[in-house]
Amino acid sequence: MPEPKRPLLDPAVLAKLDSLKLRVRAITEGVLTGLHKSPHHGQSVEFAEHKEYAPGDEIRHIDWKAYGKFDKYYVKQFEQETNLRAYLVVDASGSMGYRADPGRLTKLEYASALAASLAYLLVRQQDAAGLVLVQDRVAASVPPRATANHLAPILDALEGAKAGGTTRLSAAVDWIIEHAQRRSSVLVFSDLFDPEERILKKLAQLGRRKHEVTLFHVLDPAELEFPFDDPTLFLSMEDDRQVEAHGRDVRKGYLEVLHRWLDEVRRTAAEADVDYALCRTDRPLDEVLLPFLARRERSAA
């Protein structure tokens, strides 16, 4: 019996988000008028100041009234509001297909729901949202657009994503560096089970290119608590590795290793100016989105 398709856009979650405005920091440039302040002076709908004309300035921006008063050429400058250009990077590797409890979402489903919710909010306020599905390479991509009907291909791509293959987030980083000409917000949804150990350093490259990086670290509760008590043959979901262990025997060691790794991830993310949020797939999505959006709004203010 086929499993019913999960609603990627949970109305309850979206209703809570309706009062919030997604603001990115001032360094993000855009073309659409919005709530986000542009770092560039130029075409604008709101006058900012005059400047003396210099060769190269747009002649059509010369203030002829000022010329009549002061007999000098002044050019009008505007503080232009622009939209956000966001890349939603969703890890669709094999490990993201895991769920310990059949009643819960897989990590990929959870990440897709998060990404779709954010895409909806972005598009609704005229921001551009794009999608990058990554496995061992970029499996699919949707360029950022701010039109309402652009949401459909993003949702289609997310719903059609199948977990498989190994994780190589660096492929997504390289893809964004290549395709994002302007400053963008990069939202990464991944479990970070990447054989490439320095993947966070790689994400930090985006920061150095003025992209704003947010990492949604999606993990299943079983990965965080290791609730296995019996002899278990653990099978890797991305390669052929397998290990037989008694859950009770290795739990303590596993949790120690896991917490060391989480601490390392948090520390590295902070050093690379990467926003970090740990997402348990048994928690409601709004518990992840609301703090994230609130934090964004505060930083934008």
Add this chain to the structure above:
Amino acid sequence: MSFVHPALLWGLLAAGIPLAVHLFFRRRPRPTPFPAIEFVLRARRETQRRLRLKKVLLFTARTLLLGAVAFAIARPQAQRGGGAAAAVARGPRATAVVLDASGSMRYRLGGRPLFDRARQDALRALAELAPEEPATAVVCGMDPVQVEPPSFDRAAVRRVLESAQATAGYGDLTACVTAAVRALAAARAQDGLPKRLVVATDLAASAWRLDVPAPAVDGPKGPVRPEVTILDAARGADLPNHAVVGLDAEPDPAAGPRGYRFTALLSNHAKEPLADVPLSLVVGTGPSARTAIRAFAEVPANGTSRKTLLHAFPQGGPAAVKVALPQDALADDDARALAIVVPREIRALVVDGAPSPVKYRDEAYFVESALASPASPVRPRLVDAEAFPQEDLSKVDVVLLLNVRSVGARAAELARFVEGGGGLFVAVGDQVDPELYGRELGELLPMSLHVEKSAAGPDAAGGPRAARFAEVDFEHPALSIFQGDAREGLLGVRTSRYLLAKPRPGGGGARVLARFDDGAPALVEARRGRGRVLLFTSTADHDWTDWPIRTSFLPAMQRFAGFLAGALEERREPPAPVGARRTIRLDDGEALVALVDPGGRELGRAELERSGLAEPSAGLVEWTPREPGLWQVKVRSRGEERVEPRLAFAVTPEPRESDTRRLAPAELTAWFGGEGHARVEGGGRAVAGGREVPLWSVLLALGVAAFFLEGLLLA
């Protein structure tokens, strides 16, 4: 190290349970896809050594827990060492090891016969001897004691002890100890060595005779008492025992035809009385055995009681019965068997030569009344002399001619009847013509009849002169029942008239069972062919004699009928105690094939001959049964092998061995000369302290420690 309950050492197999669980019941790991396998691998790498150590400790703790508990249940005891070193310190001694192999040593204590413990004790005592100490061994069972002088051939002594078996018979430890001391003294080359006795026994009081002087060795300064070490195989424990120590069977008319009264003597050698203990009477052997009576008995503490059981057999012939109590630790004496012959029904034809309508004047009245009395095996049928020719003799066992004038044409047939195995009783009277009898019956009669004689003159009491029986052959089977006062009933018979009988030339095979006091034959018996003839030279009514009205007449007539029918020879020899020589009498044409012991095991001829079977003459076999119970005899006759019920015999357990009451150690050491000469080892009440250190408490503590260690590891 020794064990109080060595049979429980099987429990040590439980120590293998953790290993078996690990090998055979290991849970198969459930395959589970898991993304963070890298962390599992790292965790496993980091904790592998610790986990392996923990598993080893856990496995060891569990194995130790089970093993220690199982080991402790078997009650191990460590032997205090240093025996050989002590021997060096005190100097060499000549040692005799006496091993009690009597019936009471078959007592099972803790599931193990006392004899096994005693033998183990004896072997250990032997092993503790220094090489320069000569030794000998005495096995004290029901067999005659054979003692070799002490020697340095330790292996030979060990073989004697190892090959010894507990017998079912009586062992006289006083005699065995005396023989052992005599053997110690007999080795003149060892005169300078002190003498030592080691006695491994159960301390049963019945095995000792403490009213005789204790054995001593003659020394230059007078008798010297040997040093005695008593090794208590019972380890100080009491040995309660109940037994069937006697069983008698007597015909009892109250039980009906072929009824018997069985009287069992029960003993209880325990401090507690036996109340409502089940007692059963089993009839038959092998698969056909059935419990005929279930009863209950009560036996006082350290006392005896009798229980009577009545049973009527459905038919005559050989029969085996067994009276049994519930099995206890000494099983040999819990049942007692008996082989009896239930009298067969004897068909007698009584020919009345002088019938009378007045009963007491009828010639056959007294005979018929005697034969037809209750509980009599004889079934008489009365005919008068005129009807006798029409009778079919093939349907009777015995013919009684009472004052019959003539048998006429049936004389030849009567002779064939006797030749073929029939019995003929002839009583005379006024109808009998001696000459006619001589012509008709001829050689059939034991003696030829002569003339009638009257006892003349008054007797000593002033009454009419009467002849009395004299020279009665009380050894004869027909008269052997008259013992003691019962003989008066026969010797007091007064006979006024009788016929003189004249011996035939050469005797004619006649045997005079009784004579009148004038020497004239009164009862004469002879064998004719396979049959027998008995002649009474007076009347069977009270015309010529008062015997019919005397108390001896009834049993005598029944015995005569049984004798003439050949039924008296079917008597069984009384049961003999175990170890007594037994004679088995085979019929012509029978050959012994095997004996079947009480347990149902067949002992073939070759095995029997190895164990002392002898055949002193044809048809006679002698053998010594060594186990109590009912033995059956398998014979070959006419090419066919069969178990012959007629030859079955019962062997009774030795009643003295049923008495398992123990001597007080102090009493025994006092008999041997006091604690300076003797000591008892091996019991909680040992006079000189045991040398065995119990280990079970240590093992239990070890098990508890293992239990807590396991809990700690699991936590």
